[in-house]
Amino acid sequence: MRQRFNSVTKSANVSLISMNNITRIYDNICDWMDGSGPLSDIVVSSRIRLARNVSGFVFSTQADDQQREQLLRYLHDQVMETELKDDLWYLEMSRMAPLERLMLAERHLISGRLAEGNTGCGVAISHDESMALMLNEEDHVRVQVLASGLQLEETYENINRIDDLLEEKIEYTFSPQYGYLTACPTNVGTGMRVSVMLHLPALKMSGQIEKVFRAAGEMRLAVRGLYGEGTEPIGDFYQLSNQTTLGKTEQQIIEQLVSLAVEPIVEYERQARNKLLKDRMAALDDKIHRAVGTLTHARLISSEETAYLLSLLRLGIQLDRIKDKDISLRTVNELFLLTQPAHLQHHYKQTMDAGQRDELRARFIREHIR
């Protein structure tokens, strides 16, 4: 293991993106948020991530700063030798400001762990932001691909191709028995976590959401909030993902998630929406239009309230209940992102406390929904 470290490429030819590129990332509204894609009335996005570790190195969490930096250089150099290189922005966490890191986390391009900004951690992001290669996260390499709507099979094809390209340059640690070896044994085998982000306001309103969670739990699926592990659901958005990573092929994992969970849940949500339209139309309209009213007139608004109201607005658009305003799904999706703390501070070019943010968030929303 030590030998391997000594033989690591000495090159420090690290290409960093400038502040200018952070602004470019800010201005870019990623394709996966455009509100298109199959079943996108309910399935907001699909995400697959693969956990991989480089053969001959200790896992990232056990490595010291120097070892992590060495591995980061090595990984950077290997990645930049693949054909992915022309489409990548490369960023090192320790060289970024906390707000810039938070902005990437709000975009789901890095994890909370990476956003801590530790030495020797980095990320390579594809220009359309659909792909991120997190380096020295819990595992050495975490590849993620995002897509709009329910597109897990296409997403898997994509990520599998990227995995192929990386494996031409990098030798991952693999055991015939356990498959890809990961720092946490709950990821071992395929190293694959498949997630879909679901918008389930009608199931929530009709009090059936707990039933969905229970059924998901029985199928060994995890239900989490908007920002993955350890986060609370906000605005009726729920992330559903597999927990079993071993003993099934990648295709089986995807197929089971889709046919046993996603498709039935989408169907239940549709039924619940129809039932609301039929039995509680006035109450539903009241909620939706109060949300529009608050969003267009509030002078102070927290991010929690924003998420709650945007969720209702999204439902209103899907059910065609908002006649007097022309608001697209894309605008709603953009507002979700651009009203997050780091995005807001980047837009107004100033650091703000929570109180100031609430004021400027309200102004920002008023300017975007008229």
Next chain:
Amino acid sequence: MQCQLCNKHATVHLTEIVNGHKTEKHLCEECAIKEGVTVKAHVPINDLLNNLMTAQKESQQIEDMTCPECNMTWRQFRKSGLLGCPHDYVAFEEPLRKLIERTQEGASTHVGRVPRHTGGRHFQRLTLIRLRQELQQAIEQEDYEAAVQLRDEISKCESN
């Protein structure tokens, strides 16, 4: 206290209540057996203690297991939930396998993607595992057409 039947020391004390009438018997172990009173010897308790101690010793041994590559102990792993290096999968083989089976729906063998650099050998082995699983499923679902096809694929794969 003396045994009511002989003069030995009474060690079995029995209180019976029949039709609201209470009788007490004080017997030695031998007489108690003759009278049909079941006497539980002290051995099981000793056994129990012994077992408990062995179990503790064993778990102590497991907790102290150390990976020679990264020096992580099983105890440290249980605390953080994260392993130190790939060799931990060998160093903690037994306790880790049990844990993996518990968290992976009983599975302990990978059947998914294989790295490009490991070549065809693993791939073939894994293909066989997968094909046999599928064959089993086809038979259970009485899909004999698929089963015949899978059987042919398996024999082709085996002969390679």
